Amino acid sequence: MMLKSLFLIFASLLAGNALSDLLKLPLPGSVIGLVLLTALLEFKVIKPDDIREGANLLINNMALFFVPAGVGLMLYFDVLKTELLPIGASCVISTFIVIITVSWTFKKMTRSRK
C-alpha cells in the first residue's frame, strides 16, 4: 500500500530527526533514520512489503529531488569564478581518486579472503 509505505518512511525520518536532536548527535536525521528503518526490517518489526511501493517510488526518482539544491549553485558563481581552477580540479580529481581507492581496496580485500 503506497500510503502506508510512505507513512513508515516519513515516520522513520521523523524519529531519526528527533533522535539526532535530542541526543545532540553529530549525524543528520536521514542517516539515523536509514539505520533505524534497516534495523526495523532486520528485526522483522516491519516487512519489506510494507515499505516496498513508497521506497521504490522514492529511490527511482532520487536524482530529481536534488535538482532544486543543484540550482542553488547559482548563488556561488562569484566564488566559483575567482577560484574556478582549484575548486574544479580538486573536486574532479579527488572524486575519481576516491572511486579508484574504494573500488581497488574492496576488490583486493574480498579476493584475498577467498
Place this chain on the structure above:
Amino acid sequence: MNHIIDSQLFWVSLTIGLFLLGKFLSAKTRFVLFNPVLFSVTILIILLKIAGIEYSSYKTNTDIISFFLAPSVIALALPLYKELEEIKKNHMAIFISLTAGSLAGLISVSGISLLLAADTLTAISLLPKSVTSAIAIEISGKIGGEPSLTAGFVVITGIIGAGGGLFFLRLINEHSHKGGGLAIGCAAHALGTAAIAEKGETYAAYGGLALCVTGIITSLLAPVFAYLIKYLF
C-alpha cells in the same frame, strides 16, 4: 500571466519536465553531459538568470520537490536490508575500503586545492565535499569552514559523480555492483547513488551503505585535516 509563472505548479512542472527531457536525451545519445541532473540544473540556472528571478523564489516554489530528498535516503533501507547478509560477511572489507576512500578524498581535495592556491577557507570548506549535504553542512560549520560554500561543493561533487561515475567505473574495469556502489556512494554521496540506483538494486544498497558510513568516518577525520590546514597555511 505573472501569477501563472510565479507559482509552485509552474516551477515544479518545469523542473520535472526538464529532468525528463534530460533523461530522454541521455538515453537517446548516451552523452555524459545530458545527465538529467546536470542538464536540468544548467537549463534552470540559465532560465532564472535570463528572467532575472532570484534563487530564493525558485527555491520556495520547488520546496515540495526537495522535501522528498531526505525520505529517499531513508528508502535506501529496502535495498540495504536485502543485501544485509552479504554485507555482514564482508563488513571488514567494506569498512576498510570506505575509510581508505574517505582518507584519499580528504588528502587529495586539500592537497590539490592548496597546491592550486585556493584560499584556506575554501580548502577547509572543500573537505566534506563527498559527504551527503546534511552531514557536510554540519561538519563544515564545526571545522571552521563556510557551510553555504560547502553546500555548493557537495552539489558539484555529486554532479561529477552522477555524470561521470559510471563512465569512470567502466574505465577502471570495475564491473561489480558492490564495489562500484561503494565507490560512488563514498565519492559522491546520495546524488551519485541516485544516478546508479537506476541501474540496479545492488548498486542502490551499497551506495546507500557507503554514503552512511562515509558520512560518519568523514565527520571524525575532517577536523584533523582542518586543523592541519589552519596551522600549516
